[in-house]
Amino acid sequence: MTVVDIATDPLWERYRHLALPLGLQACWSCPILGTQGETLGTFAFYFRTRRGPNEDEEQVVETCVDLCAIAIERHEAEREIHRLAYFDTLTGLGNRASFDIALEALEGTGGAGLLLIDVDRLKIVNDTLGHAAGDDLLREIGRRIGETAPDGAYRISGDEFAVVLRGANVAEAMPWVADRLLEAMQPQALCGGRPHRLAVTVGGAVLGEDGATVESLRQKADIALYHAKDAHRGGFARFTEGLGDAAARRLQAIRDVREALDEDRVEAYFQPIARLDTGDFIGLEALCRVFGRDGARMAEAPFQLAMTDGVAATLLTERMLTQVARAIRSWLDDGVNFQHVGVNVSAGDFHVGALEKRISGVFERYGVPLRHVILEVTELVYLGKKDNLVGEAVKALRARGLLVALDDFGTGYASLTHLVTFPVDIIKIDKSFVADLGEGGPGAAIVGGLIDIARKLGMKIVAEGVETAEQARLLEALGCRLGQGFFYARPGDFDLTTKRLRERGQPLPDAAPARLTAG
Numbered sequence: 001m002t003v004v005d006i007a008t009d010p011l012w013e014r015y016r017h018l019a020l021p022l023g024l025q026a027c028w029s030c031p032i033l034g035t036q037g038e039t040l041g042t043f044a045f046y047f048r049t050r051r052g053p054n055e056d057e058e059q060v061v062e063t064c065v066d067l068c069a070i071a072i073e074r075h076e077a078e079r080e081i082h083r084l085a086y087f088d089t090l091t092g093l094g095n096r097a098s099f100d101i102a103l104e105a106l107e108g109t110g111g112a113g114l115l116l117i118d119v120d121r122l123k124i125v126n127d128t129l130g131h132a133a134g135d136d137l138l139r140e141i142g143r144r145i146g147e148t149a150p151d152g153a154y155r156i157s158g159d160e161f162a163v164v165l166r167g168a169n170v171a172e173a174m175p176w177v178a179d180r181l182l183e184a185m186q187p188q189a190l191c192g193g194r195p196h197r198l199a200v201t202v203g204g205a206v207l208g209e210d211g212a213t214v215e216s217l218r219q220k221a222d223i224a225l226y227h228a229k230d231a232h233r234g235g236f237a238r239f240t241e242g243l244g245d246a247a248a249r250r251l252q253a254i255r256d257v258r259e260a261l262d263e264d265r266v267e268a269y270f271q272p273i274a275r276l277d278t279g280d281f282i283g284l285e286a287l288c289r290v291f292g293r294d295g296a297r298m299a300e301a302p303f304q305l306a307m308t309d310g311v312a313a314t315l316l317t318e319r320m321l322t323q324v325a326r327a328i329r330s331w332l333d334d335g336v337n338f339q340h341v342g343v344n345v346s347a348g349d350f351h352v353g354a355l356e357k358r359i360s361g362v363f364e365r366y367g368v369p370l371r372h373v374i375l376e377v378t379e380l381v382y383l384g385k386k387d388n389l390v391g392e393a394v395k396a397l398r399a400r401g402l403l404v405a406l407d408d409f410g411t412g413y414a415s416l417t418h419l420v421t422f423p424v425d426i427i428k429i430d431k432s433f434v435a436d437l438g439e440g441g442p443g444a445a446i447v448g449g450l451i452d453i454a455r456k457l458g459m460k461i462v463a464e465g466v467e468t469a470e471q472a473r474l475l476e477a478l479g480c481r482l483g484q485g486f487f488y489a490r491p492g493d494f495d496l497t498t499k500r501l502r503e504r505g506q507p508l509p510d511a512a513p514a515r516l517t518a519g
Helices: 016-022 055-086 096-106 122-129 131-148 170-184 214-231 241-262 300-307 310-334 347-352 355-365 387-399 415-421 431-435 442-456 469-477 494-504
Strands: 026-033 039-047 112-119 153-157 160-166 189-191 194-196 200-206 236-238 266-275 281-290 340-344 373-378 403-409 426-429 460-464 482-484
Touching: 026 055, 039 055, 055 096, 096 153, 096 160, 096 214, 112 131, 112 170, 112 214, 122 131, 122 194, 131 153, 131 160, 131 170, 131 189, 131 194, 160 170, 170 200, 170 236, 200 214, 214 236, 214 241, 241 266, 241 281, 241 300, 241 310, 266 310, 266 494, 281 300, 281 310, 281 494, 300 310, 310 340, 310 347, 310 355, 310 494, 340 403, 347 387, 355 373, 355 387, 373 387, 387 403, 403 460, 426 431, 426 442, 431 442, 431 460, 442 460, 469 482
Parallel strands: 200 236, 281 340, 340 373, 373 403, 403 426, 426 460, 460 482
Antiparallel strands: 026 039, 112 160, 112 200, 153 160, 189 194, 266 281, 266 482
């Protein structure tokens, strides 16, 4: 575009007061266009006389415009690559890579601290309102964290943020910053179009005082965060030596499980449930096995520690549900005989919410009839303030055709009360009672009494921990029809279980209702 007289051309009416005092009388500009035809900028000549461009100037512009377009687009591409590499696309905060760089920069410095911030109830929002609402929640929490700590805020994982603190008085400032973060979450926010209360839990540690190195600083802040989640969720805790080794062991167990989930080292093993009279397998219990990178199975003690974390327990349940659904689908397609597969769920699975939807959704996705599924729960699931919630969820699942088994019966509290209060189809007698069986002994009297009560309530009995032929004989004499334990088979992977079912599996009778049958 050529303007030969800036003083009179209407296009310069709003800008001539800027150009004329500089002695600029005329202008010739050419747009710089990107590969998609978008305007990236302009290349312009300004003249101190009233004239247009000459031939040489036109040639310069023709050459330079293309070079400018290449340079600008390359610069924008580099900026976008940097943004994607170092910034979280959802919240705009620094991402894990930026966080790691910031932590490395703390090494050898004085006056630094770390706050780790865990988002509470994100999974409930995702499951009940959808992932778009969950993104709204994270976006708003990230915004508030960024406003509270603009120079050191990061989103380091799906539901975890971090704030790196620097300064001479970090130890004194840390509780104040944590309080400001918690206060910032007080106003409700719209998530999926609905008002929602934001809640986070914060743990912190100070470099030097709590951890001598950056690596130990992160570990100590992690321990403080998990302590805060256990002791006062929605609050703040700073690391102290009093948190001790137990918290560190629990944290390591949770990390190991999370890593195993990420690296697909979690596998469903299956232990058969057998008829005591024939030894045929009528069903299975799916057992979670977590393996290390070296192929060794995670020991029971750290596994149970990890299961005390609600998020880890829920993620394991989801992985198990998927693997069980795949296994059942395969056995149905191949004509392999079996009746049911039991899946264990924890109290956390109920309290997260939407359990009916989550379970039925997995099996419907694989086309698995719910009559082939048993939900195994322990008595601890029924304890606490949310027992009504558990009862309603169990009732809804049974209405869809699932059976519910009360696992490890006799090891919790008020066991007989649960048989009357909550809907249960199957009682699994804990192995400790089976181990005490003996002719005329107290173990036999207790087991016999439980079998009699279950029969009168219309429930089935499965004896766990059957390890000898004598135990199987005594149980059958007491009226028990089904058993599970090493006497019949140890837990095995999918391939071994398929082989076992082909040899000894018993199908669910076509006309039978959705109940365990033993002939």
